[in-house]
Amino acid sequence: MxxxxxxxxxxxxxxxxxxxxxxxxxxxxxxxxxxxxxxxxxxxxxxxxxxxxxxxxxxxxxxxxxxxxxxxxxxxxxxxxxxxxxxxxxxxxxxxxxxxxxxxxxxxxxxxxxxxxxxxxxxxxxxxxxxxxxxxxxxxxxxxxxxxxxxxxxxxxxxxxxxxxxxxxxxxxxxxxxLLENRPAPADPIQQAPPVADLRDASPAEARAAVRAADDGSLPAAEVEHLVLAVSEAVTNAQVHGHPPLRMRVWRGAGRMVVTVADRGPGPRHPYAGLLPVAGGGATGGTSAGLGLWIAHQVCSHVSLHRDPDGFTIRLTAGPPHTG
Known part of the structure; x- marks a missing residue:
């Protein structure tokens, strides 16, 4: 009652x-x-x-x-x-x-x-x-x-x-x-410096290797591997559900890493993608896209989703998120 x-x-x-x-x-x-x-x-x-x-x-x-x-x-x-x-x-x-x-x-x-x-x-x-x-x-x-x-x-x-x-x-x-509106996240100061990796049309394996290569030891190993998993899912989603070209960039700072994965597609069509383990999270549907975004939201310290006329970008952060 x-x-x-x-x-x-x-x-x-x-x-x-x-x-x-x-x-x-x-x-x-x-x-x-x-x-x-x-x-x-x-x-x-x-x-x-x-x-x-x-x-x-x-x-x-x-x-x-x-x-x-x-x-x-x-x-x-x-x-x-x-x-x-x-x-x-x-x-x-x-x-x-x-x-x-x-x-x-x-x-x-x-x-x-x-x-x-x-x-x-x-x-x-x-x-x-x-x-x-x-x-x-x-x-x-x-x-x-x-x-x-x-x-x-x-x-x-x-x-x-x-x-x-x-x-x-x-x-x-x-x-x-x-949830489907464009909600740009404030720029992260770490992105003012040139990225330590800038890959075009990387495979998931190449994306995972780039994150591990960027690790300077200032992040706990578990957090690095969580970021590796999230980046792999993001790159896979961009390849399967997005539109080429795909661009992945990695920035490294003291005790934190930031990765962006961008493509020319519209991004997830499901409003709850990332927050709930929904099916059909990608631009053209598909259970893996919804689960991939949900996994990223579970393991990263911050995830931002950004749409603009050029396409869709996901930004993934490991270590303390930017709070300024």
Whole structure:
């Protein structure tokens, strides 16, 4: 049985909290959590350390709210979707009629890597819609860039406010449209230098060899091999589903590597490619394209997808992503 503002809703009830003070945040979050506890619903918080401490202090002693480790949950968008779907499935199997979660992304996620987190916020409207989930995503308007706040309105059907306010966002955009828009990622400073490798129409084997040859030992071996796998998948997808010519470039910096794979095709036609293990992720369909992008999103520290009149480019990062 659904309760609260989501009582008459089927599927995912997705709201943003755009707050401008600690008091504003708590005025929305505390009643939301206490309402879940009173209804006997699984009720969870996935905040960073500071805001989690604020909420803990505001709740009654012994209040049975579960605090998740936000940094672990939100390490990568595709991993977050996978983890939450597993969590939601377990709660539904245990008989939950509604599940309440309030969460936030790290401040670093709102910078240079926001492009893939914006895709996450849009995609979960579909990815979680089979579950009786009511969640709120918190954004501090004092520190969140205006462009990010504009995307928040486009990816959340509603905004929650103090005093039980729940307002529709007129800017909300259907994920099937939002996810296929061109969302250029900010340039990575590492790309200002000449690439250490620049290959034309490379085979997957040549692409793998180029990444391994560029390794200077400053990255853990496992991360290098993850990048090798992601690059191999990207090159294979470009060959099978894209349009020639194919160009692959590799940049290396202290403790990180960036690889771009570009072709003249339109890129994945499936809006959820990369975030969900969908079939038909390539320009002309095909299960391998969808799985290849999904694998890349699982193992890289940042993946950006860019379309322009010249074609499609995927950028893959190993090591700490650019956050400036």
């Amino acid at each position: 659904r309760t609260g503002a989501a009582a008459d809703h089927t599927g995912y009830f997705h709201e943003a909290i755009r707050y401008d003070s600690d008091e504003h945040l708590l005025a929305v979050v505390v009643p939301f959590l206490l309402g879940g506890v009173a209804a006997g619903e699984p009720t969870m918080v996935a905040f960073g350390e500071r805001n989690a401490a604020l909420v803990r202090a505001a709740l009654p002693t012994g209040c049975p709210v579960t605090f998740l480790t936000g940094g672990d949950v939100y390490a990568r968008p595709a991993g977050a979707i996978r983890s939450y779907r597993r969590l939601l499935t377990d709660h539904v199997a245990a008989g939950a009629g509604q599940i309440r979660i309030v969460g936030e992304l790290s401040r670093e996620s709102l910078g240079a890597t926001w492009d893939w987190w914006a895709r996450y916020e849009s995609a979960i409207n579909h990815a979680y819609d089979e579950f009786p989930l009511w969640s709120m995503c918190a954004y501090d308007t004092r520190t969140t860039p205006p462009a990010v706040l504009a995307d928040v309105a486009r990816t959340h059907p509603r905004t929650a406010g103090p005093h039980g306010r729940h307002e529709a966002n007129p800017q909300y955009t259907d994920p099937e449209q939002f």
